[in-house]
Structures are given as C-alpha cells and as structure tokens.
Amino acid sequence: MEPPVSRTRKRQREFTGCWRCRGRKVKCDNGFPCSACKRLGFECDSSSTRLVWINGKESYRSAGRRYMHCERTWANYAALDPDVVDLLIARLDDDETSEAPWPSGIDYNPFSVFPAAVSISLGSNMNQALVCNSTKTPQANQEEKLLFHHYVDYVASIMMPFEHPCNPWKRHYPAVSLQYSVSGEKALYHAILAHAAFNFVHLGNDRQKMMRLATSNYNAAIKYVNDSLRVTGKDSGSTLAAIMTLMMAEVYSGNSSKWKHHLQGAWAFLLESNGKEPWNESEFACFSTQSLLIVKIIGATCLTDGQNTTQILPPSPEFTSTIVTRPVTAGPTVSPSINSDLALSSFISTTPQFGFTIGAQRLLLECISTITTVSRQMRSGASPRTRLIADRTVSQLLAYLNLLQAEALDNTLGDIGIEQVFECNPQTSKSNIQELARYQLNAFIFATYIYLYRALLDVPPKRVAVYVSLTFDNITAFSALSSGNISLWPAFIAAVEAYTTRDMESSRRWLEQSTHFGLGNRLAVKSIIEEVWRRRDAFCTERGMDTGLVAVDWRDVIRDLGMDILLI
Structure with a gap:
C-alpha cells in the first residue's frame, strides 16, 4: 500500500x-x-x-x-456607455482621436495600463498652479504636451534626490517657460522639451522619434538663447535657466563633454551682468545661479589636468572661524566687485539654502571646493610650499568634517533647507523628508572624507574602506525609504574605492538602480567605475598584492577613456 x-x-x-x-x-x-x-x-x-x-526579453519575477x-x-466604478467605451479604445492608438475632448465625468480608462491622461494641456491639472498670470502660452501640439508633462511629472522630480515641494525645476521652471513672451522664456520652454525628450530616449521610449524631438527643440532653444543674449540687461533669469537646462539636456543625452560649454557660457553670462545681482531678482533666478555654482564645484572634481589651479569658492568666515584659529591659506582676498570668479562665487554661496538642491550644505561644498583647489595645485607642482599647505589643509578639513558628522548624529540639518519645505507645503510628511535628507547629507559627508584622503594624501582603498561602507549604508537606507535619484557624486566617490565583497555588492546594486532613471551620463559613470575595478584587479593579479592596497586614480581613468563627465 x-x-x-x-x-x-x-x-x-x-x-x-x-x-x-x-x-x-x-x-x-x-x-x-x-x-x-x-x-x-x-x-x-x-x-x-x-x-x-527590464532589458529586452529578459523575464522578471x-x-x-x-x-x-x-x-x-x-x-x-460605474459602467461606461458604449460610445464612451469606443472613444477610450480609439484614444489608445489614434493620435487624432487623442486630441478630441475627454468624456465628461470620466477619470479612468479600463483599457489602458497607465492612469488616464485627462484633458492634456500645458496649463491643466498640476501645471495650472504653476502658471502665474501668463499672458501668452505656447501653442503646443500633442508631442510637446507629452514632453512638457513628462518633464513636470518625472524629470523635474529626479533633478533632486527626493520629492521636495520647493523643487525649483518643478515649482519655477515650467511656470516661467509657459509665459512664452520673451526670448529667454521661449528658450527655456524648448530646453525643457529637449531635456524631457533625451530622458525618454534613454528610457527606451520610441527612441528615434524622441531623438528627433530632442534635437529640434534643442536647436530651437539655442536660437532663442542667442536672440536673448543680443538684448542686454533684460530677461537674465530665464536666459540663465535656459542655458542650465540645455546643459542638463546634454548630461541626460549622455554626451560626455558638451555640457561644459554651457557651463562656461552661463558663467561668462553672469560675469558680464554689468554689476547686477540676478540672484536677488527672484527666487527663480536665485536657484538658477545656485545650481550653476554647484555644477561648477562638482564639475571641477573631475577635471583631469592641473593647469587651472585657481580657487573655485573662497572660504567663508564661518568656515574658517569654526575649524581653525588662523585663516586657511587658500587664495586671494575677495574683491567687493562681482566681476571676478571668486567674488561671484562668494556672493552666490551666501544666498539662502545654498546646496539644498543637491542634498548638501554650503560649508560642505566649501570643503569639496578647497580639496579640489589644493589637489590641482599638487598635481601641477605649482609651488614647493604646496605640500605644506596641503598638510595644513587636511588637518583643518578633517576638523570641520568631524564637526559636520557630529551635527548630523545630533540630528542637526543646518542650512539644508528642511524647515522651508513646510512653509512651501504644510501637508508634507516632515519626518520622512528629514530622514531622507539626513541619509543624503551623511552620504555626502562620508564621501567627502574619501575625496580628501584620496585627492590630498593618495591613500589606498583600505584606508578609506570604513567611509566607503558608511556611504553605501546611507545610500541603502535612502533607497529603502524612497525610489528617488540620490546624488551621483557621493555614490561615485565611494564606488571607485570599493574593493571588499560587501562594498562591491553595494556598488553594483546602486549602479543597477541608477541606470534606470534614463540619464545618459550614468552609462559613462558605470564604465569608469568598472574600468577602475578592472585596473586594480589586473595590477593585484600581476603583483600578487591585496586589492585594498592598490590605489587607482579615477581622474586618470577618465582622462585615458577620453571622457568628461558631470557627477550630478
């Protein structure tokens, strides 16, 4: 039996x-x-x-x-009338039908995978609140409406590490572009469409069509920027925002060098502002100038040559008084005129909430700028005293980073701008945003430790392993709470120094996640990180050494690969 x-x-x-x-x-x-x-x-x-x-035909469980x-x-849900059913089905595949008015009283489409797009227009739904006394809006076709909504609903959100009610790319940029009355606003509008289209390309959405739309809107934006530059003294805020958006469009397209031309052009535009202070004109213009300086600081960390050793951001009085009893030997005295790089940087960095859009603090960005300046001086061999200056700078910066770390442990977020979030939107979950902001800030602090030790002391990965682990611990905690796009710089700085099994797994997990946002520069970042790992492994295999004892300078790898990336 x-x-x-x-x-x-x-x-x-x-x-x-x-x-x-x-x-x-x-x-x-x-x-x-x-x-x-x-x-x-x-x-x-x-x-x-x-x-x-998912990629191609691979399965997902x-x-x-x-x-x-x-x-x-x-x-x-109530049953739909037969005529409504026919219209909803027709809208799925017919572009002409999709231009027809949406059925009254219907806010769902049972025949579509995605949520129903009710009455798509540039000023409808959430965009209506963005349009401020608009006198003229662009006559957009269905393609432009799609791109504009994609920018507002997705691209603008991933421009910051987490969903933020004060996000300038969602709160200000679309509203200004919809004015569409002067050349700067028209340039911003078409730059926004190009930005969104390049994102669609890397998300795999009808790539040929989206590349065509990206190119046509990019060219239109360039034309309007040139028109705006011919009219001096007017429309500086929207013109600067348009140039910055074109720069980010290049980053999203995956082009590894053209973004720098826009950065240089935008900075020259500010320097030639004839004594004006656009950051004081409006909150919109202030955030645009802040973003420009942040890009300048982060972009400088990837420069592969030591020819330009000038300082990017001068130390503020708060920076020097907090950590040392004698001033940092870091550069010339700032002139009261804004017609110089240092003075312009100084003025912009003292504006409210500087650094919050990238999830960092002003004084932390000053640390990164100082490390970059001294590192480039060392690489160029500018002065016999450079080594002594570097040693003094290291001790000063370590003291300040230790203070920042202690403040973070005490739940003090400093000037990262959290309180202003709730002035923008009192319904926002305070504890959730504070938690995400803290993880993001901690990742920046620990990555700055890594950058300091590697750029100024050239220590091997084993010496910074604890900071690599701490950086990825915060990135993992951030990802567990949010599907947001955590800042690229701290993750990259940690990933290139990862060598333990645990840190390599964390790096690969982050790389896999980061490439799903549709940012073309992430593919270049991935190839650089993997090349650093390959060179380290090859050297260790050849010499029989521990991987933790072999230092590979990622800036040399970037130079050898002929890349010029922006870690934002």
Missing part, C-alpha cells in the same frame, strides 16, 4: 496593503493613508502601481507580487 501523499495547500495572496508596509513586512489595514504610515508620518502610496524596467480578483478591479 502506497503511503498517503501529503498535499500542500497553495495559498493565494491578494494584492493588498501599501508598498511601505510590505517593505517593512508589517500588517497594513488597507486605508488611504493606512494607519501605520499615518502614525509614523510617512507618505502612504496605498496599492499604487510600481513599474520595473517580483518577490512582492500578489493576485487581485478580476471582479474587484472595477467594482467601485
């Missing part, structure tokens, strides 16, 4: 609960918001859809997949 066969009952798990509760593996009451998220102050995403990008009974899907 055969033994009885034990039958395991197959459990069918329903698609219930919010994503955050599922990630924390706790029971969810299916409310909106659920009680757990409401109690902890988190933003609850209920049972919203999460899309996963979600560990968190659940089943939902078919009859439940539309249980709470």
